[in-house]
Amino acid sequence: MNETAGKLYVMGVGPGASDLITVRAARILSELDVIYTPTGKKGAKSLAHAIIEEYLSPKTEVCTYHFLMKADMAAKQAVWDEVAQTLQEEVASGRKVGFITLGDPMLFSTWVFLLQRLVSQQMASPSWLEIVPGITSFSAIAAASAMPLAMENQTLAVISCTASEALLEQALLNHDCIVLMKVYSRFPLIRDLLQRHNLLEHALMMADATLPTEQCWRDLATLSLSEKEWGQGLSYFSTILVNKNGQSLG
Ligand SMILES: C[S@@+](CC[C@H](N)C(=O)[O-])C[C@H]1O[C@@H](n2cnc3c(N)ncnc32)[C@H](O)[C@@H]1O
Secondary structure (H helix, E strand, C coil): CCCCCCEEEEEECECCCHHHCCHHHHHHHCCCCEEEEEECCCCCCCHHHHHHHHHCCCCCEEEEEECCCCCCHHHHHHHHHHHHHHHHHHHHCCCEEEEEECECCCCCCCHHHHHHHHHHCCCCCCCCEEEECCCCHHHHHHHHHCCCCCCCCCCEEEEECCCCHHHHHHHHHHCCEEEEECCHHHHHHHHHHHHHCCCHHHEEEEECCCCCCCEEECCCCCCCCCHHHHHHHCCCCEEEEEECCCCCCC
């Protein structure tokens, strides 16, 4: 790859508040030729886009792409192939290309599926690609709720609630502090597991952390959401933190 060719900048944009992005990401955002922003729904502006809008130059072209969240694997892979190919072509044409992800790009992010494709084509060298870390949702939640994550010899596990019940239970049993991401419809199962292992009083759930709609539940034992709310009303952006060695300091 020619050193004077374009470059891909993948930036974590943090959990939601626009002032929780890094100074480096803000600088790069103001210098891009084109930015690719994700959207869960066709035609809709993504949260990631809304977070960084104020840092973009008016000269930057904005392209949205629609990652299929509920499609079968073959359809999802076809989109990842297509977006990875488009990014390669943009960089090869000499442009400064941005790609944004919520939180940190290396944690539960679709970006990693694109990275795998770029690596397999030897397109991930430092002259071609820069990944800018972001504040991950669980650090923002730990800070907002004054809930420590891990200290000294304690262990910290980060797991998606899409994992099997056995894996989730293992994480709860084997670690001092557990971050449970992608809670939504699995909340009843998680609450039962926490109850079974006497962990409810050491847990809290936060939705939409750092956004104006932020909500924090510190007593999951008495939380009364309707069945409908578990599945639909509970924000996709909901995370549970468990720390066996203490409760929230807040
Ligand atoms: C696809 S993962 C993205 C994780 C992201 N890369 C990160 O570093 O936080 C989506 C999950 O992250 C968590 N999440 C992201 N933003 C959040 C927020 N503002 N408040 C609470 N949880 C959030 C939720 O558990 C959500 O289901």
